[in-house]
Amino acid sequence: MSDPGQDLITITQRPPTVFADGHGAWLIDEGGKRYLDLIQGWAVNSLGHSPGLITQALLAQSQRLLNPSPAYYNRPLLDLAGRLVAISCFDRVFLASSGAEANEGAVKLARRWGSRRRGGAHEIVGFEQAFHGRTLAMMSASGKPGWGDIYAPMPAGFAKARLNDIASVERALTPRTAAVMIELVQGEAGVVVADPGFVRELRALTAERGVLLIADEVQTGIGRCGHAFAYEHYGIEPDVMTLAKGLGGGVPLAALLCKEEFNCFEPGDQGGTFAGNPLMAAVGLAVVNEVCRPGFLAGVRARAEQLSVGLQSLARELALVGERGLGLLRALVLPADVAPAVVAAAQALEPVGLLLNAPRPHLIRLMPALNVSEAELGEGLALLRQALNEVLR
Template identity: 50%
Template structure:
């Protein structure tokens, strides 16, 4: 085995030879990051308003994560899922106290957390509702890339992926309470939805809709499950998105920001739904001590620095900046809350804009042909927002006003 050489060209050649294709990645290799910035192997610096896909809530390479990993790796890295470990119990107590849900299962990815919620809902249907197994989800939703979560997802075209898909998911339009009422039947065991559809383009559930869902679930004895993989842990201006609605779910899933970049997820449930029997659920890395130590450090930092409140304030600042240039660039439907925001372009040139921004040293996400999504770290400053807006406006001037596309 030979070691990889350090030139970017050779690294990319190695990637093309060895990495299984799953996405059209830009021809850059990221090497290190600090705070709101990330650098590639050629030394180019990027202002990151993707945030590791809403993951790096504390920015890149925060000291609290490095310290937690160093300390815990000197004590215990893995003890097998057959044993408790101290940071697992401490982190469980922290999350249950924060959320008001009494039980937690730990995983590594958002898909794993949502898969666990689906399993729990079907277990509930089996033991409490005469074998009910159907779960209502919404169009435009995204719940993960496992076979079950792919089937649960409501994105266009996903209903044909990896056929035959797992049955038992009923899709209804988002924010349509009448459609939910019509979909409920004796086989329904749960409703699963995002309070803000992140991958779907940043669309928020209305308060009336969520409150009515809570009533419907109580009336019919079905579980209300919130996928907060993207919105949880402060991203939209509260520790959990459901706090904006005055509604507590029966089941809650978390990932992304919970580990600040370390693979970590959680499914929380009310004690009444502590229904799994031995062998029903598990995983080699559930409650891994390293992950638990990181989770404790990250969530502790989010609390100590009052980052949910800061996300709300920075989000309002960024929204104002976007509205200030709305007419200039023909932007529409500026939307979102906290630091999960989006806007629509006057033309379907989102991918082109994102690529041009990459060349200029700015990372943004085109979540649709005309939609741009912004999800920076919760630590972002007003100065960094100003820097982002300067870069973004410069590129939009070039693309939409006919200026020279070269970046000076």
């Protein structure tokens, strides 16, 4: 089959499938084949593909106001910011378009605060294997092996510690440290969950040393882990948080949140042409209002338990290593580096395909829509069993 992407700049290896439609948990390609999607845009489509709620929000807002510029207030911007403040421990919000942009904003905020309150402190301590985005600075902030060599020279000022190792954090902290930046679940590293005891120690250590704690909840925020935000699972409050992916439910929307005492940007320090545009903000408000209802979040926790139990059953049945995760962000650990083959076999299943992700050669990641049904998850587990059997046996 010829490459349908021959006119695109090469950024990744894609299968030749071209998707045409998506509804809920399902995608349909141009040939009419259906696929149960357990990736959902890398945890982006919190309400599945093309939910009516987002369609209605886009249509209604597009008929009123698209972008008056970030130099002026608009009602969806104010309403979404107010809603995020109301459901979180934060006081201030900046809206952006991507997780990398929000994380860049968090680093800029920390450095602005460090220049004022900590004698010019500017270094950010991150973690090995972390992923914070694909801008140059966020590639430096990330701990992905090899990223320091692709676009050298890289921006400086980013130190690394090891997740779940508080002593390594203590060694990385210096008088120049402005903040520690953590993913509470390292998604790209293979759904590596931060230990609750470690996170509590980290919160205490950063408070004691007077440095900011930044929670990168780009992938874990807005219901993905069974609460509005993953930090609630740990019983701590960060100083700064970033959101994206599920916040927009499929549209480009991100947010930087901070407590009042860290609201230190001066006019002109931060901005963006599309920052806080009403079209995306209206969608985000609709998504947050739906996902962050107690009844909805209870459903997320129920489906997370179903998925976890189902993956554990597969692990026992097929002699796999096991499963791990938090909420509806989970991973199945395989006994060999065959995850890409499992992904390919799952997509090729007939008559219905299954879409999975392999962030590591030995690991399958699952990120279904937060409103996936019990029956759909059951079907997904059955299809996954078929693909695993094809590859492993």
